[in-house]
Amino acid sequence: MKASTFTIATILAAASQSTMAAELDLKITNLTKGMHFTPVLITAHNTEDKLFEVATEASSALQAMAEGGDIAALMAQATAAGSDIAANPAGGLLTPATSAMTTLTTTDGNDYLSVTAMLLPTNDAFAGLDSWKIPTEAGTYTVYLNAYDAGTEQNNELVVEGSGAPGVPGIPAAPGGDAGTGGAGIVSNDTNINVHIHPGNLGDDDLTAGNSDVSNTVHRWLNPVAKLTVTVK
Amino acid sequence: MSSINNLKKSALVIMLATALAACSDNDDNDPIIEEPVIEEPIVVEPVISEFTITFSNLTAGQPLSPLSVIAFEDEAPWTFGAPASVGLEMLAESGANDEYLLFEDALAAVSAEGGIGPGETTTVTISAESLETLNLSFAAMLGNTNDTFTGLSLVDVSTLEVGGSITRTTVAYDAGTEANTETAETVPGPAASGEGFNPIRDDTADIIAMHPGIVSNQDGLSTSVLGVEHKFDNPVSKIVITRTQ
Numbered sequence: 465m466k467a468s469t470f471t472i473a474t475i476l477a478a479a480s481q482s483t484m485a486a487e488l489d490l491k492i493t494n495l496t497k498g499m500h501f502t503p504v505l506i507t508a509h510n511t512e513d514k515l516f517e518v519a520t521e522a523s524s525a526l527q528a529m530a531e532g533g534d535i536a537a538l539m540a541q542a543t544a545a546g547s548d549i550a551a552n553p554a555g556g557l558l559t560p561a562t563s564a565m566t567t568l569t570t571t572d573g574n575d576y577l578s579v580t581a582m583l584l585p586t587n588d589a590f591a592g593l594d595s596w597k598i599p600t601e602a603g604t605y606t607v608y609l610n611a612y613d614a615g616t617e618q619n620n621e622l623v624v625e626g627s628g629a630p631g632v633p634g635i636p637a638a639p640g641g642d643a644g645t646g647g648a649g650i651v652s653n654d655t656n657i658n659v660h661i662h663p664g665n666l667g668d669d670d671l672t673a674g675n676s677d678v679s680n681t682v683h684r685w686l687n688p689v690a691k692l693t694v695t696v697k
Numbered sequence: 698m699s700s701i702n703n704l705k706k707s708a709l710v711i712m713l714a715t716a717l718a719a720c721s722d723n724d725d726n727d728p729i730i731e732e733p734v735i736e737e738p739i740v741v742e743p744v745i746s747e748f749t750i751t752f753s754n755l756t757a758g759q760p761l762s763p764l765s766v767i768a769f770e771d772e773a774p775w776t777f778g779a780p781a782s783v784g785l786e787m788l789a790e791s792g793a794n795d796e797y798l799l800f801e802d803a804l805a806a807v808s809a810e811g812g813i814g815p816g817e818t819t820t821v822t823i824s825a826e827s828l829e830t831l832n833l834s835f836a837a838m839l840g841n842t843n844d845t846f847t848g849l850s851l852v853d854v855s856t857l858e859v860g861g862s863i864t865r866t867t868v869a870y871d872a873g874t875e876a877n878t879e880t881a882e883t884v885p886g887p888a889a890s891g892e893g894f895n896p897i898r899d900d901t902a903d904i905i906a907m908h909p910g911i912v913s914n915q916d917g918l919s920t921s922v923l924g925v926e927h928k929f930d931n932p933v934s935k936i937v938i939t940r941t942q
Contacts, residue, residue, distance in 0.1 A: 493777075493778070495906065495907040496907055496909070497871050497873075497901070497907060497908065497909050498901060498909060561777065561778040561902070561905065561906035563778065664910075666917065667912075667917065669919055669920070680912045680916070680917045680918055681876075681878070681879070681909075681912055681918060682877075682901055682909070683909075684909040684910055685907070685909050685910075686869065686907065686910045686930055687931060688868075688907075
């Protein structure tokens with residue numbers, strides 16, 4: 465009799481925990497040596513309303529973020545879905561090997577974290593985290609993020625002003641000021657139009673000609689590209 | 698255990714002395730001579746923790762310089778996002794760790810006997826006093842690069858029990874102290890035998906970041922002395938820390 469009461473109490477406690485609101489301290493670190501992150505977006509959401517999903521086609525909101533760093537549409541989508549939002553903790557670009565901190569209070573049922581931030585200079589690469597379950601136990605947790613290709617634009621690796629608009633080919637900017645011009649454009653037979661692990665920038669060693677406008681010694685990366693430190697209070 | 702024994706002995710000495718003093722009280726005529734109570738000092742011997750570390754080179758073609766292991770309490774010998782110390786710069790540019798191991802906040806600092814080639818494993822042991830906070834830090838150069846190193850900034854071993862172990866893989870870091878030219882003049886490893894340490898810091902940013910990987914002369918860097926066999930991806934090494942005492 466006692467045992468069954470205890471079991472029910474335990475189950476109830478576990479059930480209530482899984483939907484409990486959480487107080488989170490968040491720290492996002494750009495781990496790369498030469499890539500800038502556009503405004504970082506972090507959301508806490510339910511099982512459905514994630515920012516992106518690997519191996520599926522990118523939403524137009526994700527495309528706007530991945531090609532131009534514009535998070536307005538993703539934020540509107542997240543707001544409509546009742547997600548909790550921590551937007552742009554760096555107040556602009558997150559430079560290489562630096563961190564930005566923010567806090568997030570989640571509402572009941574928003575038990576998962578997702579993160580996006582475009583990598584510059586790239587055509588449509590982004591650091592991403594898809595639906596990481598927020599632990600119910602207080603503590604500090606570390607999550608590593610890989611670089612994804614939104615699958616929405618060919619990686620021609622040409623710096624073109626105004627190319628941050630969805631559908632306009634090119635890299636909108638190289639904030640480090642260390643990219644070149646005059647490239648002929650990389651021609652790739654990449655046909656994967658779903659979100660996938662990014663194969664990396666190719667770049668070249670000629671900043672005034674060659675195929676790519678980005679530098680092969682500066683603008684490449686290896687995964688992981690970002691670290692998310694989550695403190696559950 | 699030994700300190701408890703010492704404590705018991707001291708207590709015994711005090712009890713005996715008190716008993717003797719009590720006996721002498723019985724004789725009315727004799728002056729009371731109090732025997733000096735000799736207390737044995739309580740010696741608390743420091744508890745020493747010993748860790749045996751195995752270090753495996755997971756790369757295709759990068760020799761790793763002798764692994765440096767530093768035990769410390771608070772300040773790590775290197776930190777992601779911060780500039781490298783001169784000691785780390787020397788380690789990351791040349792593989793030599795003499796200066797690095799002189800880290801002033803080290804409780805103990807040791808080097809593996811030698812470097813290891815791709816696929817090889819080495820073992821090194823470090824002992825340090827068991828403090829409430831005890832951390833280990835690791836660093837080794839990827840020899841056929843300008844200033845790449847791998848390791849772990851901080852592993853908390855305070856609560857690791859004897860016989861217990863921690864397994865970690867490591868990524869490649871760029872010390873931020875030398876531009877990644879990959880030229881024969883600047884790569885000290887067997888691929889080129891170029892210059893090692895140079896105090897000039899000419900990298901894009903003087904901070905420790907993750908390494909973007911080497912390009913090689915087969916992948917678009919015409920001035921590189923490195924070939925595709927020197928390319929690496931993460932992780933680059935495996936470290937197993939076992940507390941052996």
